[in-house]
Amino acid sequence: MKQVINDALRTALARPGADRPRFTVEVHRSGVQAGFDLAGFNRLADEMEDQAILAEARKLNDRR
Numbered sequence: 001m002k003q004v005i006n007d008a009l010r011t012a013l014a015r016p017g018a019d020r021p022r023f024t025v026e027v028h029r030s031g032v033q034a035g036f037d038l039a040g041f042n043r044l045a046d047e048m049e050d051q052a053i054l055a056e057a058r059k060l061n062d063r064r
Contacts, residue, residue, distance in 0.1 A: 032038060
């Protein structure tokens with residue numbers, strides 16, 4: 001099985017890419033300044049959401 005997969009990958013990767021469209025990346029202008037870690041903002045938002053969920057769960061437990 002491993003040999004079949006390796007052979008298929010080698011065959012596919014060895015083909016010339018002329019029949020495939022060229023991969024291009026479009027430029028996106030962002031309002032975020034260089035040096036800001038967007039992944040860090042996502043982590044912060046996730047942590048804040050987790051805290052809000054835990055606070056709501058604690059409120060529900062206190063009412064019982």
